[in-house]
Amino acid sequence: MLRLAALLLALALPVQAEEVVAGLSQNQVSITANFDGSEILIFGAVKREAPIPDEGGPLQVVITVAGPSQPVTVRRKEKRYGIWINTEAVEVDLAPSFYAIATSGPFSEVLTDVEDLRHHVSIPRAIRSVGAPMTVQDAASFSEALIRIRQRADLYQINEGTVEVSEETLFGTSVALPANLTEGDYTTRIFLTRDGRIVDEHETVIYVQKVGLERFLFNLAHERPLIYGILSLAIAIAAGWMASAVFRYLRG
Amino acid sequence: MQIYLPIAEVSVNAFLILGLGGIVGILSGMFGVGGGFLMTPLLFFIGIPPAVAVATEANQIVASSFSGVLAHLRRKTVDLKMGTVLLVGGLVGAALGVQLFAILRAMGQVDLLVRLCYVVFLGIIGGLMFIESLNAIRKTRRSAGAPKRKKHNWVHNLPIKMKFRTSGLYISVIPPLIVGVFVGILAAIMGVGGGFIMVPAMIYLLGMPTKVVVGTSLFQIIFVTGFTTLMHATTNYTVDMALAVLLLIGGVVGAQIGTRIGVKMKAEQLRILLAMMVLAVCIKLALDLLLQPTELFSLGGGGGH
Numbered sequence: 001m002l003r004l005a006a007l008l009l010a011l012a013l014p015v016q017a018e019e020v021v022a023g024l025s026q027n028q029v030s031i032t033a034n035f036d037g038s039e040i041l042i043f044g045a046v047k048r049e050a051p052i053p054d055e056g057g058p059l060q061v062v063i064t065v066a067g068p069s070q071p072v073t074v075r076r077k078e079k080r081y082g083i084w085i086n087t088e089a090v091e092v093d094l095a096p097s098f099y100a101i102a103t104s105g106p107f108s109e110v111l112t113d114v115e116d117l118r119h120h121v122s123i124p125r126a127i128r129s130v131g132a133p134m135t136v137q138d139a140a141s142f143s144e145a146l147i148r149i150r151q152r153a154d155l156y157q158i159n160e161g162t163v164e165v166s167e168e169t170l171f172g173t174s175v176a177l178p179a180n181l182t183e184g185d186y187t188t189r190i191f192l193t194r195d196g197r198i199v200d201e202h203e204t205v206i207y208v209q210k211v212g213l214e215r216f217l218f219n220l221a222h223e224r225p226l227i228y229g230i231l232s233l234a235i236a237i238a239a240g241w242m243a244s245a246v247f248r249y250l251r252g
Numbered sequence: 253m254q255i256y257l258p259i260a261e262v263s264v265n266a267f268l269i270l271g272l273g274g275i276v277g278i279l280s281g282m283f284g285v286g287g288g289f290l291m292t293p294l295l296f297f298i299g300i301p302p303a304v305a306v307a308t309e310a311n312q313i314v315a316s317s318f319s320g321v322l323a324h325l326r327r328k329t330v331d332l333k334m335g336t337v338l339l340v341g342g343l344v345g346a347a348l349g350v351q352l353f354a355i356l357r358a359m360g361q362v363d364l365l366v367r368l369c370y371v372v373f374l375g376i377i378g379g380l381m382f383i384e385s386l387n388a389i390r391k392t393r394r395s396a397g398a399p400k401r402k403k404h405n406w407v408h409n410l411p412i413k414m415k416f417r418t419s420g421l422y423i424s425v426i427p428p429l430i431v432g433v434f435v436g437i438l439a440a441i442m443g444v445g446g447g448f449i450m451v452p453a454m455i456y457l458l459g460m461p462t463k464v465v466v467g468t469s470l471f472q473i474i475f476v477t478g479f480t481t482l483m484h485a486t487t488n489y490t491v492d493m494a495l496a497v498l499l500l501i502g503g504v505v506g507a508q509i510g511t512r513i514g515v516k517m518k519a520e521q522l523r524i525l526l527a528m529m530v531l532a533v534c535i536k537l538a539l540d541l542l543l544q545p546t547e548l549f550s551l552g553g554g555g556g557h
Contacts, residue, residue: 033494035256036263075360077548083541086360086550145549179254179263210258213494217258221489229485232311232493233478236500240318243504 018059019047020202022190027204029177029186030211037179040065040206042102043172046192052168059168059199060103060110062191064121065175065206067098067155068184069128074142090142094128097182099156102173104163112196119198121191123147123156154178183208259492260304268298269498273312277506280316282514283526288313288444291499293370293533302363304492306353306443307484311496313445313477316503317470324467331418331464334428335471338450341429342476345436350483353441357488363550364541369442371538377448378530385523419460419468427458432472440480445473448530 022044029038042063052059072095075086101121103110111121120126127143150156155178163173186206192199210218220228255266272294280287288309295305324330356362414425431453435446450469454460460468485491514522 031256033255034253036254072551073360075550077545077550079544083364084543084545085364089360142549145547146551149547149549149551179256180261182261214256214258217493221259221485221491221493225486225489226482228493229482229491232481232485232491232496233314235493235497236311236315236478236481237318239497239500239504240315240320241322243315243508244319244322247508 017048017050017053018192018199020190020192020200021045021047022202022204024188024204024206027206029181029206029208031181031183031209031214032211033213035179035181038177039174040177041172041174042188042190043170044190044202045171046169053194056194058194059165060105060193061163061165061171062104062110062121062193063102063163063173063175064126064189065098065100066096066126066187066189067182067208068186069094069096071095072146074146076142076145090139092127092143092146095146096126097155097184098177098186099123099126099150100159100175101157102159102162102175104161104165104171106160107158110193110196111191111198115193115196115198119191119201123158153180155180177208181208183210255494255498257300257492257494259490260300260495262299262301264298264300266498269495270502272298273499273502274506277316277503278510278513279529280503281507281510282517283522287316287503289370289374289442289448289530290533292443293537300495302366303357303488303490304495306366306441307481307488307490308492308495308499309443310439310477310480310484311491312499312503314474314481315500316507317445317473317477319504319507321467321470321474324470327467329464330467330471331416331460332471333414334416334419334421334460335468337414337425337428338432338435338468338472339475341432342436342439342472343479345433345438346440346476346480346483347436348433349437349440350480350487352437354487366442367537367541369438371534371541373438373442373449374530374534374537377452378527378534381523382527382531385520385527389520389524419464421459423458431457436476439473439476440483445477447473
C-alpha cells in the first residue's frame with residue numbers, strides 16, 4: 001500500500017522538479033611558470049517550476065571536481081636481505097590525479113550508499129580497480145594507501161559542510177587546486193539530493209593547461225626529444241663557457 | 253617565489269634551488285669535485301622525482317665540467333688521447349646505463365638501485381679518503397720519501413698497446429676502456445659525472461700523473477654526461493630544463509666562491525672535510541634503506557604493463 005502511494009506520488013511529480021543552473025568563477029586554469037595553486041568558485045541556483053516540495057528532507061548539494069584519470073602502480077616495501085625494497089605491486093586501473101568533494105552536510109547524510117555506488121561519488125568509488133593479481137593478499141590496503149598518500153598531498157580532498165545552501169535555492173563553494181596539478185580536463189559534477197537520493201545532476205569541465213614557457217618546454221620534451229636534449233646541452237655549455245669567461249675577466 | 257617545473261610537474265621554491273646549487277657549487281669549487289653525488293640526493297630530499305633528478309643533474313654537470321675543462325686546456329693538463337679512449341668506453345657504458353635505468357624504472361626498482369649505488373660508492377670512497385687524510389695529517393711533519401718507481405702490474409701486460417704522450421704512458425687500451433664503461437654506467441644510473449671513481453682509477457690503476465688526471469677526467473665527463481642527458485631526454489623524457497637552469501646559475505656562482513675559500517685551506521683539512529661530508533650523505537641514505545619507512549607504499553606511473 002505504502003509502495004503504491006510512493007509510486008503514485010512519483011508519477012504525479014514532473015520528471016525533473018528541480019534543476020541545477022551552475023557557474024564557475026573560471027573554466028580555464030593556466031599553469032604558468034609561477035603557478036602556485038588556484039581557487040575555483042563553484043556556484044549556482046536551483047531552477048524549479050513548482051514551489052519547494054514540503055515532504056522530504058532539506059535540499060543538499062554535493063560537488064566533485066575530478067582530474068584526468070590515469071593508471072597508477074602502487075608498490076609496497078618489505079624488508080628483504082636487511083633492507084627495505086619494493087616487492088608487491090598492484091595496478092589501479094584508473095585513478096583521478098586530483099579529486100575533491102564538497103558537500104553541504106555530512107557525506108553519509110547527503111548521499112545514500114546506493115547512489116554513491118551508481119554515480120561513483122566518494123573517493124574509494126571514484127577509483128577504479130578491476131582486481132589485484134592473485135599473488136597479492138590484502139589488495140584493499142593498496143587502494144587505501146593510494147588514497148592516503150594523495151590525501152596527504154592535498155590531491156584528494158573531502159570537505160564536508162563546505163557548500164553553503166541558502167533558501168534551498170542558491171548554493172556556492174570554493175575548491176582549492178594545489179600547486180602540483182597535472183594538466184587535463186577536470187570534470188566538475190554537481191548533484192542535488194534530497195534524503196540522500198539524487199534529484200538532479202549537472203556536469204561541466206574545467207580545462208587545466210600549461211601555458212607559455214611551460215607549454216613550450218613540455219611539448220618540446222615530448223614531441224622533439226632530441227632537439228630538446230641538444231638545447232639543454234647548448235644552454236649548459238653556454239653557461240659553463242660564460243662562467244669561465246666572466247670570472248677570468250674579474251680576476252684578470 | 254614558487255616555480256612550476258614543466259617536466260617534474262612539481263612546484264618548488266626557486267630560491268631553495270638556487271641556494272642548493274650555490275652550496276653544492278661552493279663545495280665543488282673547494283674540493284674540485286663535480287658535486288653530482290651531493291646534488292642528486294639533495295634533489296631527492298626536496299621531492300624531485302628520482303628519475304628527473306638523475307637526468308637533470310647530468311645536464312648540470314655538463315656545464316660545470318665544461319667550465320672547468322677550459323681552465324685545464326689553457327694549462328695544457330688534458331690528455332686528449334687518453335680522454336678519447338676513456339670516452340669511447342664511457343659512451344658505451346652510458347648507453348647501457350640508460351637502458352638499465354629504463355628497465356628498472358618499469359620494474360619499480362630504480363630508487364633502490366640508485367640509492368644502493370650511492371650507499372656503496374659513497375661509503376667506499378668516503379671511508380678510504382677519511383683514512384688516507386687522517387694518515388696524511390699524522391705524517392704531515394715528516395717529509396715525503398723519494399717518489400716510488402712505477403710498478404709494472406698486470407695492466408701493463410695486456411695487448412693492443414698505445415702511446416699516451418701527455419701522460420707519458422705506453423699501455424694497453426683495454427683497462428681505460430673498461431674504466432670508461434664502468435664510469436659511464438654509473439653516470440647514467442646515479443646522475444653523477446663519476447669523477448670520484450674516475451680520478452682514483454686513473455691514478456692507481458692506469459698510473460697516470462696526477463697533474464693531468466683532473467683535466468682529463470673533466471674532458472671525458474663533459475661528453476659522457478652530455479650523452480647521458482641526450483639519452484635520458486629521448487628515452488625517459490626526464491630532463492627538466494627549468495630545474496637545470498636554476499641549478500646552473502647557483503652552481504656556477506658558488507663554484508667560483510668555493511675556489512677562493514679552497515685556496516685558503518690546507519689540502520689535508522679539505523680532504524677530511526670532504527670525506528666527512530661524503531660519509532654523512534652515505535649514512536643518511538643507508539638509514540633510509542635500513543630503517544622502517546613511515547609509509548610502506550609508493551605510487552608510480554602506470555607503465556607496468
